[in-house]
Amino acid sequence: MAPPPPPAPDATLSDVGEFGLISELVALFPQGEHVLVGPGDDAAVLRVRAGHVVVSTDLMVEGRHFRRDWATAEDVGHRAAAQNLSDLNAMGGRAHSLTVGLAAPADLPAAWAIDFARGFAAECALVGASVVGGDLTRASEVVIAVTVIGACTQAPVLRSGAVPGQLLALCGRQGWAAGGLAVLGRGFRSPRALVDAYRRPAPLYDAGRAAAEAGATAMIDISDGLLAEAGHLAADSGVAIDVRSAAFELPEPLQAVGAALGVDPLSLVLGGGDDHALLATFDPGSPPEGWVVVGEVLAPGDGGPGAVTVDGAAYEGATGWTHF
């Protein structure tokens, strides 16, 4: 049988139909050698080695986590994969398989779904992971559900291992995506470097495992805001954390946005998420290459376990965002 012709450029999901679109999407997902059965059966079948399997799942909702007028479908695909791949990175693990569910209105352009899948597949390819299954259904808004499965070759690094006296260190650029989101929110499209950072984050997928091997005692992915994530790490470890504001580089684009929007660029760094930088704790001394010391781990003080201070004092700005 000849393959079906590609959908017309203006075709909607409703025009193309569930099964037509699924076959278009599946063709975009190459399967790794560990995938014995990919998409299309009741379940995918993977061959895995014995050991630690790491699993994480995330939802993205249109209008809340992304806007179709602020990013291309391909960008959204990259971001959806990146935020899940980054969760495994923060355990010191590496993804090998993902599933993706797409709930969407019937009038969503089929091309959007295809471009989304193309971006998703491209991001997964950066770590050699395969999209092994999915689901497609109708809803009144676009909801993307991703689950990522991977392996740890060493003991996973949890949020709960920080000990007073250790260093808090950051790996990866931080605040750039928040800056991009801030300018998009005001109707601007520049500085381009920040807008691009928001649209398509670039997590350092080798950094998590390297940190684990270098002795990271606790690690977390910054998706909801640096201080908020530091708070999760401190709470789970039963410690307090003090962040040193002078430790953060404030590169030119962040300063430009701060000046243009009248916000302190440091607030983008401390409260912003979406760059998927990593925050980890290490024994005193030099952190691994690529990591910058940004604070220290303290015994719980008056604020109790989980308290996070900036330069020794409570922080007045936003520390992250909540979902309700």
Add this chain to the structure above:
Amino acid sequence: MAPPPPPAPDATLSDVGEFGLISELVALFPQGEHVLVGPGDDAAVLRVRAGHVVVSTDLMVEGRHFRRDWATAEDVGHRAAAQNLSDLNAMGGRAHSLTVGLAAPADLPAAWAIDFARGFAAECALVGASVVGGDLTRASEVVIAVTVIGACTQAPVLRSGAVPGQLLALCGRQGWAAGGLAVLGRGFRSPRALVDAYRRPAPLYDAGRAAAEAGATAMIDISDGLLAEAGHLAADSGVAIDVRSAAFELPEPLQAVGAALGVDPLSLVLGGGDDHALLATFDPGSPPEGWVVVGEVLAPGDGGPGAVTVDGAAYEGATGWTHF
């Protein structure tokens, strides 16, 4: 620290907040021995044996896959878990771990989410599987995203192994959930047995592995309609299938609904899904206990591979449903 007080009976997700609700939900999910790290870190950590890992994912959207006025939250939790557990059953596998994402309006009662989780956990307990992770976010309607991970102790049974001359057999009640959905759709609440079958399906979780061990050559879970699923099996196997209508039991409640609604009860059996019965093919002879022969596998004829006939002729009724 004392645990937080339970939310007030009329509290919404917005009142309780993301983190408050997550801690309520996580407390409902006991963790199996294979779970080294459960919900709450960047990823769950599982200890698995080397071998075949089976993975499947499904979305359920309010108003499309369930209605909050037609089923309790606990029922919806049972169904959401059941339809995913059933996918692994249809591979001859068994689930050990699930993730669940819940996107919901801010005014959803927190009690709904808690009761949903209670039903979900109870269904997972039937096979000894653990809910190891999840996500909670805001959306304009309720969307539930489930991923299930499990193991096969023998070679997985795919959709593609049917060979002409083999038997098609059914395991589990079929048409009951469709009957329940039909009466709910007309505003009735009885026959109660059918409505209950729709609200809370009861897949036979031991049947898939038993069929695999008994030599099932192809297998599929009936979620979207018996004839539609037979068609997927036939298409993937490159065969045709003829279903014999006289093979189906038409129990009293199905006959009662047929008479009351003026529909052929056989149409509920052939076109209905949601019971999560299994359809499988076996070599000629007697199928395993609990299975009823309902048709046969044929070489592709005029209809080509994938064609499904009923008593040798094309079927005029609905064979299942599509999502767009």
